[in-house]
Amino acid sequence: MPLSRPAADDIELELFIQALQLRHGYDFSGYARASLKRRVQAVAAARQCRTIGELTTRVVHDDSLLPAVIAGLSVPVSEMFRNPSVFKALAAEVLPVLASYPHINIWQAGCARGEEVYTLAILLEEAGLYARCQIYATDFNDAALAQAQEGIFPLAEARTWSANYLAAGGQHSLGDYWHARYEHLKLDERLKRNITFANHNLVADGVFCEAQLILCRNVLIYFTNALQDRVLGLFRDSLVRGGYLVLGNKESIAFAPSAAEFTELDAQARIYRLGPAAA
Numbered sequence: 001m002p003l004s005r006p007a008a009d010d011i012e013l014e015l016f017i018q019a020l021q022l023r024h025g026y027d028f029s030g031y032a033r034a035s036l037k038r039r040v041q042a043v044a045a046a047r048q049c050r051t052i053g054e055l056t057t058r059v060v061h062d063d064s065l066l067p068a069v070i071a072g073l074s075v076p077v078s079e080m081f082r083n084p085s086v087f088k089a090l091a092a093e094v095l096p097v098l099a100s101y102p103h104i105n106i107w108q109a110g111c112a113r114g115e116e117v118y119t120l121a122i123l124l125e126e127a128g129l130y131a132r133c134q135i136y137a138t139d140f141n142d143a144a145l146a147q148a149q150e151g152i153f154p155l156a157e158a159r160t161w162s163a164n165y166l167a168a169g170g171q172h173s174l175g176d177y178w179h180a181r182y183e184h185l186k187l188d189e190r191l192k193r194n195i196t197f198a199n200h201n202l203v204a205d206g207v208f209c210e211a212q213l214i215l216c217r218n219v220l221i222y223f224t225n226a227l228q229d230r231v232l233g234l235f236r237d238s239l240v241r242g243g244y245l246v247l248g249n250k251e252s253i254a255f256a257p258s259a260a261e262f263t264e265l266d267a268q269a270r271i272y273r274l275g276p277a278a279a
């Protein structure tokens with residue numbers, strides 16, 4: 001029986017990954033291949049390249065292409081109060097414990113355009129905790145980070161986000177936190193006061209801060225199991241003992257060796273606490 005060999009576009013994808021690492025130092029080798037391939041093909045098509053191979057040649061010879069390639073591979077899709085039940089659980093199960101700390105460090109990894117970190121700021125503000133919080137919001141996509149920093153979003157999102165807020169247990173109107181202007185909404189500047197936005201690559205960079213809470217939702221799903229486990233190790237090293245990790249309801253860490261160091265608090269919202277269960 002003839003050996004089955006990889007398809008041409010799978011070989012091109014592996015060469016693209018190698019080229020990106022060799023030429024630009026970005027390592028995508030730990031990303032799940034099926035979704036990565038779709039994104040690389042979309043970037044190639046947007047640059048009028050007929051194959052991933054053509055895109056590889058361009059990326060090797062034209063450094064100016066890199067920001068667009070990283071932006072194209074990053075999927076910065078989000079919503080405010082996305083998966084509202086997770087924020088309801090966070091408010092009920094985690095914030096009351098965090099309230100005992102005089103100062104609270106929070107790391108939100110994979111912040112995309114900022115929808116989630118502004119959600120956190122609102123949740124903390126309504127719990128009376130925001131004044132003593134420092135939130136670090138990180139991503140490896142500079143274009144998304146710049147938009148996050150601006151805090152300006154399409155007005156068309158307002159209806160979904162308001163419904164999410166109410167479903168998460170919001171007691172006010174989400175519209176109290178923004179000013180609508182033409183087709184856009186601009187979030188209230190005071191929401192930014194304790195947020196620091198920074199570029200951080202979960203694949204390549206180390207511990208970011210010592211945090212009481214880490215949120216990283218809808219990011220690990222793009223990684224292979226081996227990379228997920230490595231990033232979980234990074235979160236473990238970045239959390240204080242008893243610190244909380246919120247992965248959200250799309251991720252699972254059950255398979256990962258590092259998961260043994262966390263105790264599951266909420267199976268649905270995937271909220272974990274570093275350390276063994278309290279006796």
Ligand SMILES: C[S@@+](CC[C@H](N)C(=O)[O-])C[C@H]1O[C@@H](n2cnc3c(N)ncnc32)[C@H](O)[C@@H]1O
Nearest residue numbers: 074076078110112139140141201202203217218
């Ligand atoms: C689908 S968005 C998730 C946004 C938000 N956390 C949410 O759940 O709505 C995934 C984000 O992860 C970021 N990301 C992917 N790989 C990353 C990496 N290696 N380091 C840092 N951020 C990464 C992407 O740039 C993107 O903004």
